[in-house]
Amino acid sequence: MQKLCSLSILMLPLWLLSTPVSANVTEYKLDNGLKILVKEDHRAPVVVSQIWYKVGSSYEHNGATGLSHVMEHMMFKGTKNHGPNEFSRIISENGGKENAFTGQDYTAYFQQLEKSRLPIALELEADRMRNLLLNPDEFSKEVKVVMEERRMRTEDKPTSLTFERFAAAAYVNSPYHHPVIGWMEDLEAMTVQDLQNWYNAFYGPNNATLVIVGDVEPKDVLKLAQKYFGPLPNVSVPEVKPQREIEHKGVRRVMVKAPAELPHIIMGYKVPVVKTAQDAWEPYALDVLASILDGGNSARFARNLVRGQEIASGIGASYDPYARLGELFIVNGTPSQGHSVSLLEQAIYAQLEDLKKTEVSPAELERVKAQVVASKVYERDSVFYQAMQLGELETVGLDWKLMDDYVDKIKAITAQQILQVARKYLVEDQLTIAELDPQPLNGASNMKTSIGGRHGN
Amino acid sequence: MVTKIRILPLALLSSLVIGNFAQAAPNIQDWRTENGARVFFVEANELPMVDVQVWFDAGGARDQNKPGLALLTNAVMPEGAADMTADILAEKFEAIGAQTSNSSQRDVAEFTLRSLSDSKYMNSAASLMAAVISRPSFPEDAFNREKNRLLIALKSRKQSPDEIADEEFYHMIFGNHPYGAMPEGTEDSVKSIVRADLLDFYKRYYVGNNAVIAIVGAISKSTAKKLADTLVGKLPAGTAAPGIPDVTTAASIGSQFIEHPSTQSHILIGQPGLKRGDPDYFALYLGNHILGGNGLVSRISNEVREKRGLSYSAYSYFMPMKQIGPYVLGLQTANNSRDEALKVLQQTLHDFIDKGPTPEELDAAKKNLTGGFPLRVSSNSKIVEYVAMIGFYGLPLDYLDKFNENVQNVTLEQVKDAFTRRVKPDQMAIVVVGAKS
Numbered sequence: 001m002q003k004l005c006s007l008s009i010l011m012l013p014l015w016l017l018s019t020p021v022s023a024n025v026t027e028y029k030l031d032n033g034l035k036i037l038v039k040e041d042h043r044a045p046v047v048v049s050q051i052w053y054k055v056g057s058s059y060e061h062n063g064a065t066g067l068s069h070v071m072e073h074m075m076f077k078g079t080k081n082h083g084p085n086e087f088s089r090i091i092s093e094n095g096g097k098e099n100a101f102t103g104q105d106y107t108a109y110f111q112q113l114e115k116s117r118l119p120i121a122l123e124l125e126a127d128r129m130r131n132l133l134l135n136p137d138e139f140s141k142e143v144k145v146v147m148e149e150r151r152m153r154t155e156d157k158p159t160s161l162t163f164e165r166f167a168a169a170a171y172v173n174s175p176y177h178h179p180v181i182g183w184m185e186d187l188e189a190m191t192v193q194d195l196q197n198w199y200n201a202f203y204g205p206n207n208a209t210l211v212i213v214g215d216v217e218p219k220d221v222l223k224l225a226q227k228y229f230g231p232l233p234n235v236s237v238p239e240v241k242p243q244r245e246i247e248h249k250g251v252r253r254v255m256v257k258a259p260a261e262l263p264h265i266i267m268g269y270k271v272p273v274v275k276t277a278q279d280a281w282e283p284y285a286l287d288v289l290a291s292i293l294d295g296g297n298s299a300r301f302a303r304n305l306v307r308g309q310e311i312a313s314g315i316g317a318s319y320d321p322y323a324r325l326g327e328l329f330i331v332n333g334t335p336s337q338g339h340s341v342s343l344l345e346q347a348i349y350a351q352l353e354d355l356k357k358t359e360v361s362p363a364e365l366e367r368v369k370a371q372v373v374a375s376k377v378y379e380r381d382s383v384f385y386q387a388m389q390l391g392e393l394e395t396v397g398l399d400w401k402l403m404d405d406y407v408d409k410i411k412a413i414t415a416q417q418i419l420q421v422a423r424k425y426l427v428e429d430q431l432t433i434a435e436l437d438p439q440p441l442n443g444a445s446n447m448k449t450s451i452g453g454r455h456g457n
Numbered sequence: 458m459v460t461k462i463r464i465l466p467l468a469l470l471s472s473l474v475i476g477n478f479a480q481a482a483p484n485i486q487d488w489r490t491e492n493g494a495r496v497f498f499v500e501a502n503e504l505p506m507v508d509v510q511v512w513f514d515a516g517g518a519r520d521q522n523k524p525g526l527a528l529l530t531n532a533v534m535p536e537g538a539a540d541m542t543a544d545i546l547a548e549k550f551e552a553i554g555a556q557t558s559n560s561s562q563r564d565v566a567e568f569t570l571r572s573l574s575d576s577k578y579m580n581s582a583a584s585l586m587a588a589v590i591s592r593p594s595f596p597e598d599a600f601n602r603e604k605n606r607l608l609i610a611l612k613s614r615k616q617s618p619d620e621i622a623d624e625e626f627y628h629m630i631f632g633n634h635p636y637g638a639m640p641e642g643t644e645d646s647v648k649s650i651v652r653a654d655l656l657d658f659y660k661r662y663y664v665g666n667n668a669v670i671a672i673v674g675a676i677s678k679s680t681a682k683k684l685a686d687t688l689v690g691k692l693p694a695g696t697a698a699p700g701i702p703d704v705t706t707a708a709s710i711g712s713q714f715i716e717h718p719s720t721q722s723h724i725l726i727g728q729p730g731l732k733r734g735d736p737d738y739f740a741l742y743l744g745n746h747i748l749g750g751n752g753l754v755s756r757i758s759n760e761v762r763e764k765r766g767l768s769y770s771a772y773s774y775f776m777p778m779k780q781i782g783p784y785v786l787g788l789q790t791a792n793n794s795r796d797e798a799l800k801v802l803q804q805t806l807h808d809f810i811d812k813g814p815t816p817e818e819l820d821a822a823k824k825n826l827t828g829g830f831p832l833r834v835s836s837n838s839k840i841v842e843y844v845a846m847i848g849f850y851g852l853p854l855d856y857l858d859k860f861n862e863n864v865q866n867v868t869l870e871q872v873k874d875a876f877t878r879r880v881k882p883d884q885m886a887i888v889v890v891g892a893k894s
């Protein structure tokens with residue numbers, strides 16, 4: 001069971017554990033290169049439409065970080081046919097919800113609607129794929145919004161700030177080095193012309209995947225897509241260099257000093273992902289390994305470090321097997337009252353050493369697999385989530401059909417294989433550690449100043 | 458999870474705790490268990506799974522002089538029950554793929570369970586949850602551990618400007634009313650809690666007459682009846698918790714500035730708003746949707762974010778509760794623009810109250826709320842939340858069926874009138890947390 005809500009942030013997201021069967025997925029490709037994936041789900045009269053572009057922060061270079069994300073914001077600022085924010089107003093008037101998100105490997109836009117409104121979303125989405133107007137005034141306001149977003153998410157959140165420095169140390173030449181939102185310096189130096197170049201380079205049908213999940217017929221979706229996206233010309237997408245991360249060569253340590261109450265530690269080991277693995281089973285073994293440590297309240301971290309030794313107040317393990325480039329197997333945690341970060345660090349090593357010495361028990365492994373199987377059923381409750389999985393796999397350059405095999409691949413993992421990946425990858429030479437060293441808040445949060453008004457009680 | 462920021466959404470989706478509905482609403486069946494628990498059930502046979510929520514009127518509003526007590530009671534319950542330790546309970550739940558959670562806010566302390574509906578899984582999951590709910594053992598070591606973790610959570614709040622603002626805001630608005638304290642309590646109050654307090658609290662509030670159960674899933678009504686009996690049948694009937702005192706006006710008005718070494722200032726302004734079942738509910742809800750409740754399309758976001766680039770998230774919402782919950786308007790902005798941002802926020806509110814929405818705005822808001830109806834009941838997880846809310850707050854069972862009609866019937870005059878009567882910009886609490894300029 002999950003405990004205090006504020007500590008649950010360290011839990012492994014269940015989506016790392018499972019993917020649904022892709023029954024009912026139909027795939028099309030338009031002449032201009034637009035890929036279309038349609039998944040029928042006739043449970044409710046709704047539809048989710050997502051368009052995924054193969055561009056994100058890992059496509060950005062030093063000095064130009066944050067471009068993909070600011071671009072995402074600017075996509076709501078109007079086209080030749082629609083004024084600023086009109087996209088949002090039209091979707092709203094049609095009872096819809098919409099938003100967008102940017103990651104390391106993708107930029108995606110979505111609408112959730114009653115099913116008959118799908119054409120409205122597709123028409124608007126096709127319009128802004130090629131007809132965006134990048135107005136300098138709108139840009140100067142919106143980049144300020146993004147700076148505020150960065151302050152809110154990173155500058156004033158000591159654990160996020162620590163994570164940013166951690167990633168920058170763990171990755172030397174891989175573009176995962178820099179944050180999705182970009183460095184503040186780069187946001188300040190960004191111009192509307194930079195964005196225009198970014199848009200011209202990456203926003204075209206041949207660099208996108210349209211994912212539709214819901215109460216629809218695939219051939220109807222194809223017709224609509226042809227009507228709205230069909231006339232768009234393809235674009236010449238720049239060559240993406242491999243930027244494979246150089247060899248690690250020994251542990252790296254980073255200290256981050258920031259005003260805070262609580263220390264925090266983040267540890268990351270370089271590991272392969274599905275896209276880069278020499279041995280195809282290894283990412284799945286790492287995935288199971290993450291669950292052995294943190295796949296629920298019976299997993300080892302909760303059982304041994306939160307309960308048991310009571311050395312962590314919160315601790316988690318995470319790993320994304322579907323990243324486009326090489327990844328990190330991450331452990332992070334906050335020590336409990338009266339314990340230092342270094343004690344927690346030692347306790348984490350001891351947990352990892354156990355995994356290298358002794359095979360996990362059959363019961364432990366079965367629990368992980370049982371959760372994967374059950375989650376496969378549960379996730380069908382969300383059409384949005386199903387669309388997310390299709391879009392992410394396709395956009396990082398993996399076959400979305402991998403979803404079919406996921407459960408079988410996880411089920412095939414043996415205790416011996418978990419031991420092998422633990423021995424091979426969870427080693428000091430592949431490790432980066434960042435520690436948040438809390439600096440006094442100066443008792444500032446206790447200093448209240450009343451500026452007039454009535455005060456009862 | 459926030460440990461790894463991979464994804465940045467364009468805007469925070471405002472998470473209002475308010476439901477909207479109309480045609481094709483789920484069919485809710487209800488009954489009482491022998492010991493008085495109210496059960497609300499929706500049969501949904503499309504997927505082989507069941508969602509359950511068990512809500513008790515045992516949230517922080519019941520803390521009395523020990524804020525944090527309700528939350529701690531709820532947190533320790535899964536840490537040992539019947540003859541099972543926390544380890545064994547967790548192993549048994551997870552071996553059958555069941556997912557559980559527990560949490561406690563001001564009005565409600567709750568447990569949720571998601572299981573496959575096949576009886577061999579569901580029956581085991583239900584028995585385990587029943588042990589947590591009706592036979593918790595409150596082990597001494599678990600109590601101490603969870604108490605320490607709560608103290609850590611309180612420290613974590615102190616490094617977060619938005620949570621500092623939130624705490625001060627509730628304190629100003631509700632003063633000594635039970636809603637004025639944080640469900641997490643304070644360092645002093647949590648330290649004063651002893652295990653016997655949890656036992657007393659549990660005995661008083663975890664009783665049949667104080668429970669609401671919502672069930673949505675692929676089971677028959679007779680199976681749902683057995684499920685509800687398994688979950689809470691062993692609890693004594695007891696008595697429902699007494700009413701929570703009325704909330705009238707804000708306990709304090711005016712401004713509080715709290716210094717914090719952050720790059721942004723977090724601003725909250727507001728007052729007591731409305732309660733569940735309030736006669737002005739739909740007029741205020743619709744009006745607020747236009748003012749600040751509909752993301753980027755709302756006036757506040759338009760003025761603060763779109764026109765001026767002052768904030769990433771600027772919003773307003775009503776939080777209707779058993780008694781009157783808060784009306785909150787908020788944003789966060791760089792310290793050097795906080796005066797401007799606050800002014801814009803207040804001016805936007807003033808304009809809205811003075812002139813009301815335009816007919817076009819009202820029409821657009823109605824279209825959004827009614828046209829979006831199918832989205833609100835498109836999954837079991839959404840339906841079970843609504844059903845629990847309807848049951849707990851005693852809303853009519855046709856609340857969902859009538860929702861669109863109730864939205865449609867609201868007139869421009871009603872919105873203006875309700876805002877003029879109920880929202881008082883000059884009598885609001887203002888909290889600003891940020892660095893000194």
